[in-house]
Amino acid sequence: MLTKIYKVNCLNPKEDLEAIRDCANILKCDGLIAFPTETVYGLGANAFSTVAINKIYRAKGRPSDNPLIIHIAKKEDLNLIAKNISNKAKLLINSFWPGPLTLVVEKKECIPIETSGGLNTIGVRMPSNNVANLLIKESGPLAAPSANLSGRPSPTNADHVITDLNSKIDAVIDGGSCKYGLESTILDVTTNIPCLLRPGSITLGMIEHIIGKIEIDKTVTEDKLTDVIPKAPGMKYKHYSPMADITIIIGEEKNVVKNIINLANHSNTKVGIMATDKTKDLYHGCGVVLSVGDRHNPESIAANLFKIFREFDNHNVNSIFAEGFLGQGIELAIMNRLIKAAAYNIINV
Numbered sequence: 001m002l003t004k005i006y007k008v009n010c011l012n013p014k015e016d017l018e019a020i021r022d023c024a025n026i027l028k029c030d031g032l033i034a035f036p037t038e039t040v041y042g043l044g045a046n047a048f049s050t051v052a053i054n055k056i057y058r059a060k061g062r063p064s065d066n067p068l069i070i071h072i073a074k075k076e077d078l079n080l081i082a083k084n085i086s087n088k089a090k091l092l093i094n095s096f097w098p099g100p101l102t103l104v105v106e107k108k109e110c111i112p113i114e115t116s117g118g119l120n121t122i123g124v125r126m127p128s129n130n131v132a133n134l135l136i137k138e139s140g141p142l143a144a145p146s147a148n149l150s151g152r153p154s155p156t157n158a159d160h161v162i163t164d165l166n167s168k169i170d171a172v173i174d175g176g177s178c179k180y181g182l183e184s185t186i187l188d189v190t191t192n193i194p195c196l197l198r199p200g201s202i203t204l205g206m207i208e209h210i211i212g213k214i215e216i217d218k219t220v221t222e223d224k225l226t227d228v229i230p231k232a233p234g235m236k237y238k239h240y241s242p243m244a245d246i247t248i249i250i251g252e253e254k255n256v257v258k259n260i261i262n263l264a265n266h267s268n269t270k271v272g273i274m275a276t277d278k279t280k281d282l283y284h285g286c287g288v289v290l291s292v293g294d295r296h297n298p299e300s301i302a303a304n305l306f307k308i309f310r311e312f313d314n315h316n317v318n319s320i321f322a323e324g325f326l327g328q329g330i331e332l333a334i335m336n337r338l339i340k341a342a343a344y345n346i347i348n349v
Helices: 013-028 050-060 075-081 087-096 130-139 158-165 204-211 253-265 298-314 330-341
Strands: 004-007 033-035 042-046 069-071 101-107 121-125 171-174 185-188 195-198 245-250 271-275 288-291 319-323 346-348
Touching: 004 013, 013 033, 013 042, 013 130, 013 171, 033 130, 033 158, 042 050, 042 130, 075 101, 075 121, 087 101, 087 204, 158 171, 158 298, 245 253, 245 330, 253 271, 253 319, 271 298, 288 298, 298 330
Parallel strands: 004 171, 033 171, 069 121, 101 185, 245 319, 245 346, 271 288, 271 319
Antiparallel strands: 033 042, 101 121, 185 195
């Protein structure tokens, strides 16, 4: 299969409406299209087609019990997919849609069991990205996990998609770099007290400001749980990983730096160090040192994280030592992705 690349104007995709409609027609014929969202690039398929959904799992090498997220372009389209929408869910929709918030809801029977990973619930969100929104308006609701090979870092530009999925999918819509760089926040609203399944740019505090106290699923903060039934992507399996093994070092900054230097100097492999703007020069001579950004600007770190992982791949490092993050808000999401990428390999100092 030859993967075609469509370059579109991310600010005004209507200028490239013909290309968008070409891609929508591919989707209507059960093809696969990678497209930009405000979070990461998604791999879109007709949400109602078992044939198309199975193509996603094959292209990504994704476990079949790992549910997908459905993307819609209009709030009222939620009624095509879901039932028994709670009042709290409606408050969140009015506050955060379109945007990087996925709500896990009871699915209607028209959604194939393959889309939901065997569950009677499904994640749904309405992206704010102009390209994504226009594509979905032309194609109809799309099931769209991240457009990468399963387990690899999520793609934040079209080049990342091509690296992983060239010749495996029909086309990529190149709409530039993604704004947030981390996947959407996922909240289960099928229970009396909603539960955070995956942290993201819509933070715990932002959600609780709208609907009050929520719960946090144990997979967000605890060690790997192999027996969990995933209600949303990113809960059970190793995710977001570069080729190299990652070790996260957590603690007071001076102790973290000291321990990473020691680990790097005693490693028998080619080492990568994921530092910050403040600490990167302290690791001179210890390996391939890349800064993920400024600790005082966690949004920039979130946007850079997966790109940095792929840069380490380009340097062919074998081991990565990464400074950890202990804050709340967006730092909770950053640390969640790091922990999943490292397969829970953490050193506290």
